[in-house]
Each structure stands twice: as C-alpha cells, then as structure tokens.
Amino acid sequence: MRVAMIGTGYVGLVSGACFADFGHHVTCVDKDAQKIERLERGEIPIFEPGLDDIVARNRAAGRLDFAVDLTQAVREADAVFIAVGTPSRRGDGHADLSYVYAAAREIAEAAEGYTVVVTKSTVPVGTGDEVERVIRETRPDADISVVSNPEFLREGAAIEDFKRPDRIVVGTDEPRAREVMTQLYRPLALNSLPLLFTGRRTSELIKYAGNAFLAVKITFINEIADLCEQVGANVQEVARGIGLDNRIGAKFLHAGPGYGGSCFPKDTLALTRTAQEAGTPLRIVETVVGVNDVRKLAMAKKVMNVLGGDVRGKTAAVLGLTFKPNTDDMRESPALSIIHALMDKGMKIRAYDPEGMEEAKKLLPAGVTYTSGAYEAAEGADCLVIVTEWDAFRALDFERLRKIMAQTVLVDLRNIYRPDEMQALGFTYESVGRGSDA
Ligand code: NAD
16 A cells, blocks of 8 residues: 655654555655655664664665655555644643644645545544544545544654554544555554554544553552652552552553653643533543642752752752653653753753753753763762663662762662662662652
C-alpha cells in the first residue's frame, strides 16, 4: 500500500519507517525543510534507539521517501496519516489543533481517488468530525474516510512498541476504511493482530483515558512515597507489594520526580478541559495535574533541605535532563522546573545528559554549565542530583566522586541506589519514598 505520513516527528518518523519496514511504500512529509534535508542526507533528527538502521534500510530498499510538499505523496496514497503536533494551547490548556486542521485542508486539496485520512496525532474527542467537515468544505467531491488511529508508542522504545503493540485502536464505522486499515497493519498478524475497532469518538477518547490513567498511577505512587518518608516505610516495597496483585499491575509504580514529557502533561490537561466543557469534570485527573505540578518544586526543596536550606552560591551537579532515558526529548521534563527552582535560590548548576543537551540549551536559562560527562559535572559540586535514570548513571564510581566533589551528597530522584550502600560509602543520601526501614 502507499502511505503518506504528514508530520515527521517522534511519531511520524517512527510510524513511517515501521510501515515501510512492513513492506508498504511510505513518504514522510514535513513542513520543516531543514528536517527533511537532514533526513535526505541520511541524518536522523531525533534520538530514538534503532531508528537510524530502520530508516537507512528502507531508504536503500526504495520504500521510504521524504518530502516538504505533500501533494504528490497524498495524490498517490491509499492512506494519509496526520501525525503533526497537538501541543497545549497557551492560556486555556486545550489541545492546539491548528496544525491538524491545516494538514487536513492541504490533504483535501491534493487527494485523488478513495483515500483514508487517519488521525494519528492525539486529538480531543470530536476532532475527527471537524477534520471531516474541513475536508468536505475544501473538497466537496473528495472520496475520503476520516479514521482515528491513536498512537501508543513510548519514546525510547518506540520501534518495539510500534511493531509489537499491546493493541491497535482504529475508530471508524466505514467498512472500506476498515479494510484499508486492516491491510496496513496485516504484517503484524504473525503476532496475532491485536486490532480493536471502535467508533471514532471512542477511539479518540481511549488515547486520553489511557494516558490519564497512567498519570494517575504515577501520581498515586508519588503521594504514597511522600507518606512512606513520613512514616518510615519503603515505597519500592509498597509498589512491589501492590503491583503483584494482577488487578493493579507492577508497571508505572516507580516513585520519582513527577511525570513529564511531550504527552502526559498536555494530554491530562486537555482531557480535563474537554470534560469540563462536557459538564462532567474529571476531578481525579484535575487533582493529578495539580499534584504533579507541585511535585517538581518539592523535588527542588529536597535538594535544598539536604544542603541545609541556604543554597546560595552552592553547586548542584544534575545528571539527566530528558524526561526519561533513551530519548533527547526535553519537553516538560521535570529537570527544567527543578533547575529553574534551584537557580532561583542562587544555586550554580553543572549539568550532563547523554542525548538531551542540545535541546536543553534551548530551554534552560543561560548560566547552566554543560559538561561532557557525569564526573565532569560532579567536579567541585556540593550535591549530585540524579533526575533521569540513564544507564550511564547506574554504576557511578563513588570513590572517584568522593575525591572530586566539594561535599559527598547524593539526591537520587529515581531510587537507583540503596540507602545502606550509600551510607557505607560515606555519602549523605536522599531518595524518594524510602523512610527509615528502607
Ligand atoms: P513532533 O513535534 O515531534 O512532530 C510533529 C511534526 O509535524 C513536526 O516535525 C512539524 O514540523 C510537523 N508539522 C506540523 N504541521 C505540519 C504540516 N501541516 N505539514 C507537515 N508537517 C507538519 O510531535 P510528536 O511528538 O511526533 O507528536 C505528534 C502527535 O503524536 C501529537 O499529537 C502527540 O500527542 C502524539 N503522540 C506522541 C507520542 C510521543 O511519544 N511523542 C506518543 C503518542 C502520541
């Protein structure tokens, strides 16, 4: 089949490359001419493990093209995916759908023959109706079905997630569209295709309900972690103790600095706005949004407290800037709020991240010192703060750190290390949710 992927970001490039790997012919389109130039030169504009190989392989096989203009790709396509960004709209927290509607208009102008327009971007319930209206208004004669097919991949494990998904949700009532979507995903059938067909609005809501549920789970364990600290319990053991119950499940029960990233913050907020407008506010999700916001500042306070409160002139070495390991994505990363808060109190920051520093430089205040590694960051620091659990930080040489740091203090916001081991090594150690029996 022929696929046009409109928007070549984290979702569009991975989905496009994976569809090409299935044997389809894919053109990835992006308005960002620089991005397309880089891709044509064989460069991958984002960091995602394994993506370079899969792009190179399918380019070489002639199944993957790139373009700035969508006209030809859309004209030839059986399915056109909209995978553009849907960031939070400034001011009200609604999803900004302007990129989606702009893409829909352009697609309508270029489409020829029966075309399935698939919304892969995360969009509020009812957006498919509006995409359809925009298309019909632009091209009343177009033979088009508008389908919802939300994406559930995780950055850092995106290819594996795309190729071995827990489920693929497709929202459409139209048999012709259903057939095209089945053909597109058929190569996954070897692993017994987990295709779930629903109505379009239901499909749109599944994506938000899924992300909101995961955000609730993370925030729940974070609050339990706070309680553990007060009452002398260990959150990792609580998480294990409840996670072994199949009704609860072990995933997303890692206490930490609060959720971030390009999806959970904006999607939870957008869902609360949708629900308020529908007259059925989602109080749990509203609370989660508020609790998570406050948490990042609480993490900065943890650092200040362990240093005795007055941190002016002191130095924190921050290890890990991205919102999670194995990505270069800095959007809404907890490190941003934590570093801002520490700098507001007069702290100096030395920072290192294996992949995120280019993006971080665009988002963090001038004055942060970026280093070439964890030990370079730690040089002369009063405190080491692990914000993101990259593998590179999991086996630090504490003897070496002891020699180069001004004070032997570690704030481990991902609970990578053990309190008893850190004590034995002579480090003052703070982590998350590990009270006195930790
Ligand atoms: P992104 O910002 O990385 O990429 C979006 C791309 O779309 C950009 O390169 C932009 O230049 C391009 N674009 C915008 N308007 C365009 C147009 N009219 N024509 C062509 N290109 C256009 O965004 P992303 O992280 O890939 O997210 C895309 C969507 O997928 C969002 O709705 C997001 O919520 C959703 N999603 C993201 C993830 C994730 O992990 N990043 C996971 C699941 C779902």
